[in-house]
Amino acid sequence: MNAPVQPERASHASRIQRVSTRCGVEAWLVEDYTVPLVALEFAALGGSSQDPAGKPGVSYFLSGILDEGAGPYDSAAFHERLDEFAIELRFHTDRDVFSGHLRTLAKRKDEAFDMLRLCLAEPRFDDEPMERVRHQIEAGIRHEINDPDSMASRAFFETAFPGHPYGRAVHGSLESLPTIGRDDLLDYRRRVIARDAIRIGVVGAIDAATLSAALDSIFGDLPAKAERAPVADVKPAAIGTRKVIDLDIPQSSVRFGGPGLARRDPDWIPGLVVNHILGGGVFSARLFREVREKRGLAYSVYSHLAPLQHAAMFMGGTSTKNERTAESIALIESEILGMAEHGPTADELDKAKKYLIGSYALNFDTSTKIAGQLVRIQLDDLGVDYMDRRNGLVQAVTLEDTARVAKRLLGEGKLLVTVVGRPVGLYSE
Incomplete structure (x- = not known):
């Protein structure tokens, strides 16, 4: 422990x-x-x-x-x-x-x-x-x-x-x-x-x-300088397409995503709030409510921001019955497009900020977690005072910020989707 x-x-x-x-x-x-x-x-x-x-x-x-x-x-x-x-x-x-x-x-x-x-x-x-x-x-x-x-x-x-x-x-x-x-x-x-x-x-x-x-x-005995091979900055390809991999199983596994936000992007914190409201792994998220609670299409559905060193991604996933996979993907795309076009509500923003601020302390409840956060902040070059500034940055996010960033992040709602299973009526594009 x-x-x-x-x-x-x-x-x-x-x-x-x-x-x-x-x-x-x-x-x-x-x-x-x-x-x-x-x-x-x-x-x-x-x-x-x-x-x-x-x-x-x-x-x-x-x-x-x-x-x-x-x-x-x-x-x-x-x-x-x-x-x-x-x-x-x-x-x-x-x-x-x-x-x-x-x-x-x-x-x-x-x-x-x-x-x-x-x-x-x-x-x-x-x-x-x-x-x-x-x-x-x-x-x-x-x-x-x-x-x-x-x-x-x-x-x-x-x-x-x-x-x-x-x-x-x-x-x-x-x-x-x-x-x-x-x-x-x-x-x-x-x-x-x-x-x-x-x-x-x-x-x-x-x-x-x-x-x-x-x-x-x-x-001290390690080499003084790394000799890393150059890695090109890149944007995800094939956005707006679907790839179906046939596998004889009763339900399909789905991954979806598109371009995201770099960790040092000035819109990162508003983007974090937008994603939390959309599919950030909590019961109040739109995707959870619409896909699981209202329609019972899947047990779990989520989205997250994935800021790699040389690419920025918005990603998510779910698993659902083959005969309901097409419906689930259509609903996910609809919710993403709705968020892009209209942004969150004031009530959603208020609840998201309270959760993100209140839960942040859980990143520092053990010595190992704190050490990991110290390393992550150094890798992301956020500054030694980031842990003190972070909750204030979240609190400062406005409804106008989230509407603007939702449109920037999610665009026209187009996604790259990969599906493994035998989804009824769904084919590679």
Whole structure:
């Protein structure tokens, strides 16, 4: 369980220390001695978009193998040591970012920091764990290629981003996975996980001087500069079309979307409010009311903003019976068009602002969540005072703002739609 953090009495920004080190990395630190824990999150820009074009899945493979032995410890010894000192350590990748998570008792921080250092600087990539992880990923891919939701999402990105790194599967493919070797992992680590690309957030029972020395040890042996391949900025393609993938199942999985808003766009906060009202995953959202409550077409329906580093997306999804898929998609498109043309009501705006402001504190109720937020704010370049400013930005959104941004975001209501199943009367366009 993550450490609970006491309610704030001072501003978030006043508690954040920017800790610089001799090796050139910087971390944002929030000292908190409520419980004797330390949480560290880091992220390196790159993610699966840095996979070689012919080898999707390198980044994902690396995230699964880094904690399977390092330095003097083989896989079994490494995990025994993590268990012995109660250290939580894992890695993750998405389309834009390779990230790491560490949580430890404060009294074991030296051992924990050294384990993270070994993962990054001296990974072993021994034959047995390499093949074990490869088989685990292969099993996951085999599941995904027969899972309707995964198929619909994969088809959406392939169709929206043909020939672009975002169109490739993050987890790789059954064809690429056997070709990924030790040299590919080492090359990715060298090119992507470098000191100038890393953003770090730390929360817990540690002071700035101790952290600075630890960061020099953990990250000091990494390359000074990343050598990322350029990734083109891109807009989603095939908007206004539908792609149906035939699968003999009783209900269809649907993904839909179109252009969105970049995270640094001045209209991001009004766009966040608009999406919350439209389909932001709450019972009051229009899509939920119209699709589920009034007509019983689906158990769940949602939409969200997806600001990638090189593309901005508005996305959503649902699952429904084959014979009602066409009706559900038509209703979703109608609601999106209605929001674009007329915007929210004053009552919807008021409720959305109250929810978004009131729920924001849930992002900071554990040390791990706070550390993650510190990293995310650095990646998005929002400024050290963003956590203090954010609710005021939401409160300042007006009905005129939401009407304007709804029209800009949703346009004519046209969507790229991918469907997996046997939807009655619905065909690829």
